[in-house]
Amino acid sequence: MRVPAKIAAVVVMTAILMVWAAAYPLAQLLPNEAFSDPFGPVYNGLNVLFTALAFGGVIITLFFQADEARIARREAVERSIYEMFQTFTSLEFQTVKDSAYRVLLTAVKDKSYAEFLASRLFVVEQQGFPSASALLVRSLDSKKKDLDGEALVGADRDDRLMLDNMLNFFNMLAQRESSGTVIKHCDFAYDWWRPVLWILAQLQLQRYQASPTIQHYCKNPLVSATLKTLDEAYGHAPLKTADDVWRYINDHPKLRDFNLDPEYKKLLPPTDM
Structure with missing residues (x-):
């Protein structure tokens, strides 16, 4: 079943934010020797979030482009039907x-x-x-x-x-x-x-x-x-x-x-x- 582009965008962004938000608590559960500083390597400031959001933006763009292509094809078919019918019945x-x-x-x-x-x-x-x-x-x-x-x-x-x-x-x-x-x-x-x-x-x-x-x-x-x-x-x-x-x-x-x-x-x- 085809997922609407808007819903897909919300799902992608929500997933990114959930993974990002869960990273620090998960890091805290690891042994202390796993990271010298859990906060820095996991988050790397806001850079990690922005990188993930940019990647999500690419995915969302692809969803919207596919949706627009389907709409354009449907309009082309409808136009073909109208033009051919108008010609045939004139x-x-x-x-x-x-x-x-x-x-x-x-x-x-x-x-x-x-x-x-x-x-x-x-x-x-x-x-x-x-x-x-x-x-x-x-x-x-x-x-x-x-x-x-x-x-x-x-x-x-x-x-x-x-x-x-x-x-x-x-x-x-x-x-x-x-x-x-x-x-x-x-x-x-x-x-x-x-x-x-x-x-x-x-x-x-x-x-x-x-x-x-x-x-x-x-x-x-x-x-x-x-x-x-x-x-x-x-x-x-x-x-x-x-x-x-x-x-x-x-x-x-x-x-x-x-x-x-x-x-x-x-x-x-x-x-x-």
């Missing part, structure tokens, strides 16, 4: 979340779009917008239903930029030392984001591993690294291999409700198909 960020989730939902329903999306996370070897996905993209957003050609590609690009913002938000959450404590107070709907983000993360990882060019030119952290950190903070079972990821995705009830593209089933190991 009206402006709601637009970010809506756009990002719409892009990810398209990736759930269309594996070819998901592969396009994963490729756009790298600065090299990017795929072009899959024309076969145009109908689905328009169906998921009423603002795009009458768009075609470059207008549709541009509107989709705007949504993908919002996904970048969302990925940055989760990356900042994962990198905070206090993320575990922050999550206990506000979960940021991670259970909703986790399955759709793992689709993107795994496809991105596979592209990275398969391309020396991407490995040479692209040094940004992979989405999978962020998700692994958040999975640990939230207490999810780790997805250690590609097979684990694709089993999780194909078995997830919410993704099935979203009409997961059957093409993802082909990514399962043969024993699971």
